[in-house]
Amino acid sequence: MPGTSRFSRNALWALLLVAALAALPAAVPRYWIYFAGLLGINIIAVHGLNIMTGYTGLLSLGHAAFVGVGAYTVALAQSRLGLPFYLAIPLAGLTAAVMGVGFGLPSLRIRGLYLVIATLAAQFILNFIFVHWQSVTNGDAGLTVQPATIFGYPLNNETRAYYLILACDVAFTLFAINVIRSRVGRAFVAVRERDRTAEVLGVRIVWYKFVAFALGSFYAGVAGGLLAYFNQFVNPEQFGLLLSVFFLSAVIVGGMGSILGAIMGAVFMTLLPEILRGGALSIGGTFGFDLSSILVPLRETVFGLLIVGFLILEPRGLAQLWKRAQHALRRPPTTTAPNPGSEGKS
Amino acid sequence: MNPFVAFAEYSAVGIAGGGIYALIALGTVVIFKSSQTFNFAMGEMMMLSAYFFYTAAVTFALGPVLGLIVALIGAVAVALLIERFALRPMMGRPFIAVVMVTFGIGSILRGIVGMVWGPADLQIPAILARTPVIIGGMFIPGKTARAFAIAVAIVCALIGFLRYSRAGIALRAAAADQITAYSMGIDVRRVVAFSWVIAAITGCISGVLMANVNSLNPSLGLVALNVLSVIILGGMNSIGGVLVAGLLIGWLESVTGWWFGTEFREITPYVLALLILLVRPTGLFGSTQVERI
Numbered sequence: 001m002p003g004t005s006r007f008s009r010n011a012l013w014a015l016l017l018v019a020a021l022a023a024l025p026a027a028v029p030r031y032w033i034y035f036a037g038l039l040g041i042n043i044i045a046v047h048g049l050n051i052m053t054g055y056t057g058l059l060s061l062g063h064a065a066f067v068g069v070g071a072y073t074v075a076l077a078q079s080r081l082g083l084p085f086y087l088a089i090p091l092a093g094l095t096a097a098v099m100g101v102g103f104g105l106p107s108l109r110i111r112g113l114y115l116v117i118a119t120l121a122a123q124f125i126l127n128f129i130f131v132h133w134q135s136v137t138n139g140d141a142g143l144t145v146q147p148a149t150i151f152g153y154p155l156n157n158e159t160r161a162y163y164l165i166l167a168c169d170v171a172f173t174l175f176a177i178n179v180i181r182s183r184v185g186r187a188f189v190a191v192r193e194r195d196r197t198a199e200v201l202g203v204r205i206v207w208y209k210f211v212a213f214a215l216g217s218f219y220a221g222v223a224g225g226l227l228a229y230f231n232q233f234v235n236p237e238q239f240g241l242l243l244s245v246f247f248l249s250a251v252i253v254g255g256m257g258s259i260l261g262a263i264m265g266a267v268f269m270t271l272l273p274e275i276l277r278g279g280a281l282s283i284g285g286t287f288g289f290d291l292s293s294i295l296v297p298l299r300e301t302v303f304g305l306l307i308v309g310f311l312i313l314e315p316r317g318l319a320q321l322w323k324r325a326q327h328a329l330r331r332p333p334t335t336t337a338p339n340p341g342s343e344g345k346s
Numbered sequence: 347m348n349p350f351v352a353f354a355e356y357s358a359v360g361i362a363g364g365g366i367y368a369l370i371a372l373g374t375v376v377i378f379k380s381s382q383t384f385n386f387a388m389g390e391m392m393m394l395s396a397y398f399f400y401t402a403a404v405t406f407a408l409g410p411v412l413g414l415i416v417a418l419i420g421a422v423a424v425a426l427l428i429e430r431f432a433l434r435p436m437m438g439r440p441f442i443a444v445v446m447v448t449f450g451i452g453s454i455l456r457g458i459v460g461m462v463w464g465p466a467d468l469q470i471p472a473i474l475a476r477t478p479v480i481i482g483g484m485f486i487p488g489k490t491a492r493a494f495a496i497a498v499a500i501v502c503a504l505i506g507f508l509r510y511s512r513a514g515i516a517l518r519a520a521a522a523d524q525i526t527a528y529s530m531g532i533d534v535r536r537v538v539a540f541s542w543v544i545a546a547i548t549g550c551i552s553g554v555l556m557a558n559v560n561s562l563n564p565s566l567g568l569v570a571l572n573v574l575s576v577i578i579l580g581g582m583n584s585i586g587g588v589l590v591a592g593l594l595i596g597w598l599e600s601v602t603g604w605w606f607g608t609e610f611r612e613i614t615p616y617v618l619a620l621l622i623l624l625v626r627p628t629g630l631f632g633s634t635q636v637e638r639i
Contacts, residue, residue: 053442057440057442058442059442059445059446061449103620106620106623106624107623107627110623110627113384113441113445113582114578114623114627116384116442116445117574117578117619117623118619118620118623120571120574120616121574121616121617121619121620124571124612124613124616125613125616125617125620128609128612128613132609245449245453248446248449249450252446293464294460294461296460297456297457297458297459297460297461297564298457298461299457300453300454300456300457300460301453301454301456301457301458301461302457303450303453303457304450304451304452304453304454304455304456304457305450305454306450307446307447307449307450307453308432308447308450308451308454311436311439311443311446311447311450312432312435312436312447315439315443
């Protein structure tokens with residue numbers, strides 16, 4: 001089929017999805033809306049990590065800390081500077097981007113493991129600052145945040161905040177799609193696949209790594225800022241290493257280097273802890289055990305299994321499984337279906 | 347207390363603590379040399395071995411010697427399983443994908459330990475004497491000093507082994523050039539498995555020592571992340587470098603903790619890692635494999 005009609009069909013589906021999501025608060029209980037808001041925030045953060053790790057091949061183990069930087073920026077911008085949310089959120093993104101680049105810059109110019117170590121260092125150092133810079137961050141006790149206000153209209157419950165998050169999700173997803181489709185996005189993929197070849201072809205590798213890293217951290221910062229407004233509360237515990245692992249699993253499970261994958265990964269990983277909790281509690285209830293104490297380690301184990309399993313068996317994640325399923329449904333079973341999208345990328 | 351004496355004492359304690367760092371780093375560097383893979387699960391392998399030791403020595407009451415043997419066997423078995431079923435299928439895949447796999451394995455092991463043994467501190471049988479060691483008026487806690495002696499002895503023995511034994515030479519050959527090593531009849535896959543065995547042994551001993559000096563709980567493995575800076579400082583592929591770098595970083599950590607307050611200990615290695623990346627990414631003893639692009 002011609003590309004344009006395919007595109008408009010996708011756009012139509014996306015519009016329908018957004019319309020359905022906008023109608024969601026009318027249909028489901030409050031708790032679900034809280035959950036959907038959280039999911040929306042995770043989607044933005046995962047887009048950010050996907051731009052870095054999925055598209056450009058820059059592994060970051062400190063994504064949670066940059067989300068934290070965004071959250072603290074919002075809390076401080078509100079209490080110290082009195083900024084409204086439409087200034088505080090971009091500021092959160094910018095601060096996180098500056099932090100990300102500050103930590104990443106020394107190692108962006110070299111290949112290999114060094115960036116991983118730098119981001120891990122960022123994770124621990126930033127968390128240390130959140131805990132110990134008492135006078136600014138209020139330490140372990142954290143900071144409270146007033147809900148965002150639009151033209152004097154406070155977004156002070158889940159449903160109202162949900163619409164803000166939904167709008168941000170649409171905007172940031174569209175932006176990510178367009179960046180990826182542009183010259184910049186192609187340069188990202190070139191850097192990931194064959195950096196030397198890319199350099200020979202005139203792609204400035206270090207510059208594009210820098211851009212990808214700044215952009216990914218910006219997304220993290222925005223997600224953090226939204227999270228601060230959504231929870232109306234910021235403390236260091238939220239942004240530990242486990243959250244970084246969570247984001248990484250979402251990118252891997254969804255499918256590295258795919259926008260749809262980032263969304264699917266975020267959805268899957270956000271729902272997973274709930275499913276695990278439900279499963280553990282019902283099994284525990286049936287057999288009379290109290291399994292609630294093992295929920296956190298169980299989650300760690302399952303995150304790890306998903307990372308390892310998907311990387312070994314299906315490195316292109318749920319997005320690829322989905323494409324394959326679509327293909328299988330569209331074609332008559334006798335024709336040999338080519339593996340969609342198997343050209344080149346890995 | 348006289349500040350000079352205090353400085354000397356903190357230095358001695360820090361250097362003594364650095365012995366274990368060198369031991370942990372050695373395991374990681376050996377794996378890195380054999381397969382260009384960075385093992386982020388090192389800390390968890392260490393922690394798991396310490397729990398094996400606890401289970402064998404305390405739960406099954408086998409005593410420390412048999413307990414250590416059981417723990418070593420368990421550690422080697424786990425390492426071989428990881429190598430065979432998680433790392434070998436990843437051969438030839440992009441570097442960051444492999445690193446992510448080891449990171450995932452770390453998460454799995456951490457979770458398993460949490461589910462099986464729980465988050466509480468466990469008391470393991472003391473295999474190190476408590477009596478403090480006093481050198482020229484400096485007072486070094488007995489366990490730390492003895493752990494240091496054991497760790498350094500093992501590191502030196504392993505460095506010698508890797509230098510002169512056939513297996514060690516095969517390892518270095520595979521590190522220098524895999525294809526050539528293959529064509530000279532070295533089974534590189536066995537070399538990789540062998541490097542995981544070495545890592546399991548160093549991890550197991552350092553885990554048991556660490557659990558003796560501090561206590562046994564699931565955060566034990568986090569030390570291995572501190573060791574990242576040891577590895578960078580020593581040079582990612584320098585086996586000898588880990589000893590010097592380990593001691594240096596142990597010293598620095600202790601002195602920073604003394605000077606700025608103990609909470610700063612925990613980030614010293616990371617700040618140092620960033621500084622090394624900025625100034626001299628090859629580390630002190632690494633060959634110039636750092637590729638600028």
